[in-house]
Amino acid sequence: MQFAHELIVPEVGFPFKLFLFEGREGHYHREKHWHRSIEIFAVCDGELEFKIDEKTWHLTAGEFMIVNSNEVHEVDSPLPNETIVLQIPLKVFEKYYTGEQFIWFTHEPGRKDARFMELLEELYKTYYEKQCGYDMKMNSIFYHLLYLLVKEYRLTEVEDAFVRKNKNLNKLSAITSYMKENYAQELSLEEVARIFGYSPTYLSRMFQKYAGITYKSYLQNIRLEYAMKDLKGGKYNITETALRSGFSGSKAMARAFRKKYGILPSEYRKRMKLTEDLQEVVDNIPIEKFNVDYVDTKIVPEIMNALSEIPNLVYTAGFVGNIEITGMGADKGNGLAWLSDKLGIKAEEVMAFGDSGNDVTMLKWAGESYALVNGNEKAKSAAKHITKSDNNAGGVGEIIFENLTKNVK
Numbered sequence: 460m461q462f463a464h465e466l467i468v469p470e471v472g473f474p475f476k477l478f479l480f481e482g483r484e485g486h487y488h489r490e491k492h493w494h495r496s497i498e499i500f501a502v503c504d505g506e507l508e509f510k511i512d513e514k515t516w517h518l519t520a521g522e523f524m525i526v527n528s529n530e531v532h533e534v535d536s537p538l539p540n541e542t543i544v545l546q547i548p549l550k551v552f553e554k555y556y557t558g559e560q561f562i563w564f565t566h567e568p569g570r571k572d573a574r575f576m577e578l579l580e581e582l583y584k585t586y587y588e589k590q591c592g593y594d595m596k597m598n599s600i601f602y603h604l605l606y607l608l609v610k611e612y613r614l615t616e617v618e619d620a621f622v623r624k625n626k627n628l629n630k631l632s633a634i635t636s637y638m639k640e641n642y643a644q645e646l647s648l649e650e651v652a653r654i655f656g657y658s659p660t661y662l663s664r665m666f667q668k669y670a671g672i673t674y675k676s677y678l679q680n681i682r683l684e685y686a687m688k689d690l691k692g693g694k695y696n697i698t699e700t701a702l703r704s705g706f707s708g709s710k711a712m713a714r715a716f717r718k719k720y721g722i723l724p725s726e727y728r729k730r731m732k733l734t735e736d737l738q739e740v741v742d743n744i745p746i747e748k749f750n751v752d753y754v755d756t757k758i759v760p761e762i763m764n765a766l767s768e769i770p771n772l773v774y775t776a777g778f779v780g781n782i783e784i785t786g787m788g789a790d791k792g793n794g795l796a797w798l799s800d801k802l803g804i805k806a807e808e809v810m811a812f813g814d815s816g817n818d819v820t821m822l823k824w825a826g827e828s829y830a831l832v833n834g835n836e837k838a839k840s841a842a843k844h845i846t847k848s849d850n851n852a853g854g855v856g857e858i859i860f861e862n863l864t865k866n867v868k
Contacts, residue, residue: 472594475601476546477586480507482536489534491671495632497547497564497608498526501579505540509533511566521576525564525612529628539815543583545604555609561626564612572611578604630655631669634662635677642681643705648674678705679715686712690728697724783817792820810862812846812855813838829858 480500482489500507501523509516509524511532518524526532528549536542552562582600585593634655638646651674652662666674686704689695695703701712709724716724762782791813799809807826813819814834822828822841830842833849846854 473597473601474548474551476544477583478544479583480534480536480540480542480544482507482534483540483542485536485538485540487536491531491533493529493531493628493632494546495528495549495629497528497549497552497562499543499545499547499579500524500526500534501543501545501576503541503543503576503580505536505538505542507540507542508535508537510535514566516566521573523572523576523579525566525608527563528561529632543579545579545582547605551605552609555613557613557615563614564608565614572607575604575607575611578607627665628669631665634665635670638678639681642678642685643703646678646705680719682706682712683715683719686716686724687727690724693728697728700724790820791818792824795821796824810858812858813842827862829855831855 476496481487485505500509500518502518502520504520506520507518507524509518509532511526511530516524549562556562578600582597582604585596585600634651637654638651648663649659652659655662657665663674666672666677670677672680682705686700686706689700689703697712698709701707701709704712706712706715713723713725716722716727720727766782766784795809795811796806799806805826806824809825810827810829811818811821811825812829812831813822814831816835816837818830818834818838819841822830822838822843827844828842829844829846830838831849831854832846839845844858846858848854848857
């Protein structure tokens with residue numbers, strides 16, 4: 460398994476980076492990676508699964524996870540969620556180091572710290588609304604959060620193994636940061652090893668042990684990421700993109716790109732065409748669904764009323780702050796009906812589960828349908844049954860198990 464070093468850049472004018480987690484729609488997995496910054500994931504709605512050094516934590520609404528500097532971690536979000544992510548550069552804590560550039564926080568989110576969650580939610584709300592004086596208010600909230608982190612969650616006694624691993628990842632982070640800044644240059648293993656004062660053999664082993672990948676493959680992945688950005692932008696042709704990204708030519712980039720992404724750069728570029736005129740896209744490409752995220756919940760009713768006046772549209776919400784707009788007939792119910800027909804399965808032989816407005820058509824079509832007990836009222840009204848437990852306590856699994864075993868003596 461390869462691990463990627465993530466370079467984190469704070470917001471302009473603030474000593475931190477703040478955003479909503481990109482896996483908010485569910486069906487998302489963030490591969491193993493590490494960064495020098497401290498990172499906090501605060502689940503406001505839904506759930507997340509965290510894995511740090513092979514140990515797994517299941518976070519539900521009201522819980523948060525503190526990820527330490529240089530700690531390899533991965534995140535699973537199988538279901539829709541609303542999670543605030545706060546990333547804090549390590550140097551912010553330099554007065555509180557317990558070792559050389561080292562500070563460590565507990566992972567245990569067992570007790571729900573209501574005050575800490577309130578501050579994080581207030582921080583994001585202030586950032587989102589950007590009212591007069593918001594920058595001063597954000598800094599005030601941020602430093603209160605730092606106080607709680609240092610006072611309540613900092614560990615002063617840490618095993619030597621953690622300290623040693625942290626030092627080695629600090630060394631590797633400096634190298635990978637250099638590679639990301641100079642990816643378009645000739646970066647041989649020998650040259651980079653010389654710059655950082657290591658032997659090529661030692662540097663090669665560092666990548667294998669701590670990044671789980673060879674030096675050559677790590678460098679190639681960086682170049683592919685930048686090549687993909689150029690291809691999306693459409694400003695440069697294929698050859699220019701290859702040379703700008705550090706490849707020897709378009710053929711070398713095409714081989715690497717196809718091996719990693721299963722598609723040629725030229726094909727990818729056609730699919731990712733940018734436009735300044737959305738109407739041009741709508742007129743020429745059949746679109747089945749628009750997803751609008753981060754909608755202020757106060758104006759959702761107003762948007763829904765406006766959409767109701769447009770013919771042949773269906774609009775629902777998949778989760779808080781989301782609006783899904785589809786053409787008439789492009790919904791989960793029709794999709795399930797089409798698949799069942801293709802597989803030769805009757806409606807009465809289908810069991811469906813749902814918890815939100817975009818599940819309604821599916822719940823109405825299926826012969827047996829269940830709304831989760833913590834689902835919204837639209838889903839509950841459409842379903843034939845309601846589960847006893849919610850989706851955080853195995854509600855779906857309980858029903859499946861009951862139906863599989865009810866005829867077994």
